[in-house]
Amino acid sequence: MFFQRLFGITDKSYLNALSRAGSIGLHMVSGIAVGALMGYGIDQWLDTKPWGTGIFLIFGIIAGFKNVYLDTKRLVISQEEEDKNAGTPQKKNK
Amino acid sequence: MDQMHPLLFSQFFGFNESNKHLFYTWLAMAILFSVGLMLRGRMRLVPTGLQNLCEVVIGGLEDFTVATVGEQGRKIFGIICAIFLFILVMNIMGLVPGCDAPTANINTTAAMALTVFVYYNYVGLRRWGPGYIKHFMGPMLPLAPLMLPIELVSHCARPLSLTLRLFGNIRGEEIVLMLFFFMAPVFSTVPVYFLFFIAKSLQAFIFFMLTMIYLQGAMEHAH
Known part of the structure; x- marks a missing residue:
């Protein structure tokens, strides 16, 4: 089809890798943002001014890095499966 | 960018700038329901036309889900396929003249991300x-x-990243489309339409795939 030929966008491995890679960046940022927000909320609630924000910011940064690590692992695993499948002849999907 | 639209269909029905995304959400639901009802009456063994398209899309997604999640993926496939089609229709609605993408409003995307969060838990x-x-x-x-x-923190970050990714992409595309339209009306928007058609489909697919990954994480053994 037109799009298939022009962009290879319906090629499953390309689409898969693109969507996985495209989701990595914001996962890290949102982890840090949620950690900082939770810490700020706890500070407002319990009146422990600098501690909640600092501790939960560190938790958020760790969570963000953990998200990126897991996403990268999933990306590598899916690419390895694609490479393994690429050796066998596959039917043309039309 | 909202007030620069020359004409929106939602104006005929008494919706204003602050709640027009509700109208377009209902419109997307109406499109999906009418396609489903149209197809239900005349299913054929050898598909043609619209049935063929729907079978390719849904069959491809089901194969992808089962290949990633396993056989238990068929149980959750209904809701994630519905999410994909709903977001796809809403995104592409932003490219139709006179319509606006409901996903360009942060309330729509936040509602869907929270639904996903509650559902996988x-x-x-x-x-x-x-x-x-x-x-x-x-x-x-x-x-x-x-x-x-x-x-x-990591689990609470998931709905936030789902919300912001979809909202930011679709909103940004709407703004860029409007700026291109101001630079050279009609002529310059045609090539951008192809690019944005792909970007919007990709965003719907990313939402679908992340929902699937979260559901997979909830269903499989802990570490």
């Missing part, structure tokens, strides 16, 4: 019962007090 709780907390404990027990807040 519900699936995990129903499957594992109280043992679902093991998913939040990390690999080994001595580290559990440290891992619990980290996992909590």
